[in-house]
Amino acid sequence: MEFHQLRYFCAIADSGGFSRAARLTHVSQPSLSQQIHKLEEELGAQLFDRIGRTVRLTELGRAFLPRARALLSDLEAARSAVAESSTSITGSVCVGVIPTIAPYFLPPLLATFSRRYPQARVTVVEEITPLLLERMRSGAIDVAVVAVPLQARGHEFQTFPLIEEKLYAALPKRHALAKRKSITLGELHDEPFLLLRDGHCFRETAVAACKRARVQPKIIFESGQFSSILSMVCAGLGVSIIPAMALEKRNGCQFVPLEDGRATRAIGAVTLNGRSLSRVQQAFLTHLTAKIASKPAHPAQ
Amino acid sequence: MEFHQLRYFCAIADSGGFSRAARLTHVSQPSLSQQIHKLEEELGAQLFDRIGRTVRLTELGRAFLPRARALLSDLEAARSAVAESSTSITGSVCVGVIPTIAPYFLPPLLATFSRRYPQARVTVVEEITPLLLERMRSGAIDVAVVAVPLQARGHEFQTFPLIEEKLYAALPKRHALAKRKSITLGELHDEPFLLLRDGHCFRETAVAACKRARVQPKIIFESGQFSSILSMVCAGLGVSIIPAMALEKRNGCQFVPLEDGRATRAIGAVTLNGRSLSRVQQAFLTHLTAKIASKPAHPAQ
DNA sequence: AGAATGGATAGGCATTGCCTATAGGACTAG
DNA sequence: CTAGTCCTATAGGCAATGCCTATCCATTCT
Structure with a gap:
């Protein structure tokens, strides 16, 4: 059973005929005929009665129709949920930071970030570098702000100088x-x-x-x-x-x-190489690097 | 997006690796790799992070997983609903009967049928033959008990002599x-x-x-x-x-x-040719013809 | 360091979905 | 009653694609 078969099935049920459905779905009528036959064969029962030159749902087809519709609309929902989540800046970022940076550096950045992306939820983990890196490997932390360069193998992490x-x-x-x-x-x-x-x-x-x-x-x-x-x-x-x-x-x-x-x-933001960042996470990283560029690197005493 | 891609996706998410999933799904690892790539491309986002030689769901993948699971289980549900409805004798039969037969012939048969198939719902329509035939054509009536032979074109209806x-x-x-x-x-x-x-x-x-x-x-x-x-x-x-x-x-x-x-x-049961009967409807038809065989055709006055 | 493991890639093959053309029934109009 | 039309089913061909094996490359374990 395939999605396109369900699509064809619904189209035929809606339009009341193979030919009409073919015009709607931009698929040739024989293809519809073929796929519905396959579907019926797989289900072991007829979905349509072909009487004369009209087509009507069987009782089973009538029962199957809402399920097919539900599957298709759920598919669409899943697809658009993905699309949405890759455009909207929502979700959570977990940022790790070492104790010698945390209290001085992060608070103002977190404030501006939260103001700009109110939907985003930021959690902060304060640990020493090796623990942060370990948590990055396990996926618990998305971005870490640490002293760079790292000792770790050069290509395991990606560094953004701050x-x-x-x-x-x-x-x-x-x-x-x-x-x-x-x-x-x-x-x-x-x-x-x-x-x-x-x-x-x-x-x-x-x-x-x-x-x-x-x-x-x-x-x-x-x-x-x-x-x-x-x-x-x-x-x-x-x-x-x-x-x-x-x-x-x-x-x-x-x-x-x-x-x-x-x-x-030197302080840098670090991410696990090969790890894909969600939009929020990417936004946070960008926020870090961008905000820093406009900040005096050596504030007066 | 296809069902098998969702299956693969879930298998990989569950087993935590392409190779493991390949063993589970009885599909080669390259095929999984290929299909997941396709899926990711269609969605425009990665579902897995490949870090080192481990595979982990991305945040998006984690969000997508329950939807994929739901789609697959709904598919299974639809499939088994069809299977069930083609084995269980449930649902409704609409039987048409002409007024000169209805009161004498049907009641005892309905009684025994209902006793034998308590799940079945039988409705009776009492009309003269042409109206019954019209309702058969429109699908409103499943079986008609009428005087035979019919005038109508020979192959439009199928007749079961009673x-x-x-x-x-x-x-x-x-x-x-x-x-x-x-x-x-x-x-x-x-x-x-x-x-x-x-x-x-x-x-x-x-x-x-x-x-x-x-x-x-x-x-x-x-x-x-x-x-x-x-x-x-x-x-x-x-x-x-x-x-x-x-x-x-x-x-x-x-x-x-x-x-x-x-x-x-002569009295016969009649169905619209080409019309598929559900299990109940078929059972009712069988009940009619079987019960009649054991009944005296000419009861004493 | 070498072996083993795991994912990606390349190339080939069989399947399959879709197409056009056409057959075959069934309804409609002259 | 016959010609025309409207519909679905079938046949045959073609291109796409899903899966396979072999191999590569990186990582990880011994």
Whole structure:
């Protein structure tokens, strides 16, 4: 049983004849005859009585007609549902973001996105990069905003660069170097360091910067968030390295740009390669990249 | 979009892979690949994400899946509804019958039929033959029980002979010939005749019998039913011709068989040629012919 | 690294759906 | 009653297509 057979059946039932139906469906009359015969054979019963030169539904055909109609209209409904869902911006986006980006970067973007696409439902997952990537692989997360480049195999994910921000040394206000215009990590080689816990990729970024400056940081405290670290810095317990977006006005804290030109953090949006994005998801990604382009990459302190 | 594509789609979604689905559906993996590609192309969107060597539904595919399932199960439902309705004896039969047969012949048959097929709904239409035939042509009546043979073109209707009954002269009890074992119409040529109204085919039967006996009946009364006529005969107003099944015990009336060997009425079941009968309708027809075979064609007076 | 697994692609074959032409019935008009 | 017409069924041919095998390519497991 095929859809076109059902179409022909309905057309014949509606128009009351094979020839009339043939004109309606733009199919030759013999084709209709043939397909209805096939259908009748498959069902093991006649759908039409051919009496004289008129055609009339059998009782069975009369019973079958509404079902055939329902099938056809459901087919149409399914087809147009697909068409609709590929034009309308509806549905949900699940965006993953690492903790060192989440509080500074995402909120304003989410606000504008929700205002622009009220139908869209956005959920945010805040995890460290490897967990985000794993959830991307499993399909739970659609887009991730993380530090780039990724370590993962080059072609497993697709990266959309967003911004690159400078790194700053965070010093207690009364620190000897706190008034400097810029600073090198070498100048801090004796200071106690406050860094993020292992697992946070920004820790690697900071450690890498230290390594470039041939500094082996003395880590005396590890935390999961910058605000804790900054509080410690204010209290004069040590120094830290902070990305531009995490700078916040604090009484006891001073931020000095690192001289190292490579001391930056690049942030990008990442999607699983080969994964098709729905319209909302695509829109979200576009929203990210577009909005960022018009945003200052290095906001003043 | 075709049913087999939907089947493949569901199989792949269920089994989680083309190869697995290929084993399930007994179709080669390339065929599945091909058909899904076609489907995706027609819909203008991907249904699956092929990531690495795993396959996962896209959001759209996830939305499409229940619709595809519904279509397939509705198809199955339609198919089995047809199968069921061609095995189960359910539904309605509309049987037409002429007034000169209806009261005598049908009631016991309807009773046994209804007892045997309680699901069946039988409706009876009582009309004169030409109207019954017209309603057969329009499909309103499924089977008609009428006097045969029909005048109509030989192949328009199909006839199933049921019984052939003798004709009787109905005479007032005190009529001179009332005690005879048999009688010819010639012997009644001067009598006033009470006959059925024009349109009733038994009138033609009776008139034909008279014509054979070279009698021109003097018709003094016409009615639509035998019981009225018999009452008149009882009252001594005239004589009549009555088929065997219409004989009823009456005080003032005597029935004498006609000698004319051809003075009979044949009754048959008739269906429109080319018209397919449902199971109930077929069962009713069978019931008619079968039950009749075991019935005495000429019940004693 | 090599083997195994899974999907995509290419090419060939058989099926099939549609076409035109025509047969054959049945209704209609002269 | 016959010619004409209107309808469905059939026959035959052609192009499209669904399925197959063989193979490729990427991924994943050992």
